[in-house]
Amino acid sequence: MIPNKIKPSIAVVDDEPTVVTGIKALLEHDEEFEVHGFTDPEETVQFAGSHPVDVVISDYRMPGTDGLQLLQRIRAIQPESSRVLLTSPEDARSAMECINSAALFQYLDKPLDSEQLLVAVRSGAERSRLLRDLREKVEELDSAHGALKNVRKRLIDAFL
Numbered sequence: 495m496i497p498n499k500i501k502p503s504i505a506v507v508d509d510e511p512t513v514v515t516g517i518k519a520l521l522e523h524d525e526e527f528e529v530h531g532f533t534d535p536e537e538t539v540q541f542a543g544s545h546p547v548d549v550v551i552s553d554y555r556m557p558g559t560d561g562l563q564l565l566q567r568i569r570a571i572q573p574e575s576s577r578v579l580l581t582s583p584e585d586a587r588s589a590m591e592c593i594n595s596a597a598l599f600q601y602l603d604k605p606l607d608s609e610q611l612l613v614a615v616r617s618g619a620e621r622s623r624l625l626r627d628l629r630e631k632v633e634e635l636d637s638a639h640g641a642l643k644n645v646r647k648r649l650i651d652a653f654l
Contacts, residue, residue, distance in 0.1 A: 501525075502619035503546055507532040507564065508553040508580070517551065520608055521615060535564045542571045548622040549599075549615050554581045565596035573597075574625040576618030580604055 504527045506517045514531040521529045530545075532538040535556060542550070550568050552561035565577040576599035583603055593601065599621065600614045 501528040502548040502615075502623070503527075504529045504615060504619070505532065505538055505541060505547045505550045506530070507535055507538045507551070507556075507561075509533055509556040510553070513553065517606070517611070520611065527615065527619070535559050538564065539567050539571070542568050542575070546626075547572055547575050549576045549578060549618040551578045551580065551611075551615070554579055554585045562596050565598065569597055574622050574629065576600075576622050578602060578614055578618060580606065 504521055506514050506521075506529060508514050508517075511533050514533060518529045518531045521527045530541060530547075532541065535552075535558070538550070538552075541547070547568070550565060552564050554561040556564075561579050561581075565579060568575060568577060577596055579593075579596070579598055579601040581601055581603055599618045602610060602614060
């Protein structure tokens with residue numbers, strides 16, 4: 495983690511509290527991430543509506559909704575977030591068919607490999623930060639371009 499930088503924000507959602515607790519413990523171990531755990535997909539959506547989230551990790555099978563539906567909603571709220579789907583081997587085929595609809599960054603099979611999860615989260619957080627930085631720079635350039643156009647117009651008007 496780079497000193498003086500905000501920790502990447504990670505949201506973990508799974509209907510099984512023990513899975514959420516385990517992933518949170520793994521990701522919080524080195525105090526590298528700020529991790530928020532949820533067992534209710536709706537709470538995750540509400541959280542994402544008011545807090546920047548760099549990476550969202552969601553289980554595929556949950557009561558009432560599936561992880562892909564949840565990640566599609568998160569994508570609409572925070573397009574720069576990286577979205578990771580957790581699947582069991584029997585769900586992988588179904589998940590693969592829908593990957594583009596949620597613009598998944600990655601999907602991981604259960605049971606989770608700790609190192610693989612850490613690599614996915616670190617890479618996803620970096621991707622999200624780069625995309626947000628890029629968006630901010632484009633907005634700055636657009637603003638500067640607009641200001642230059644106004645100066646140009648005033649100069650032309652002054653000499654006509």
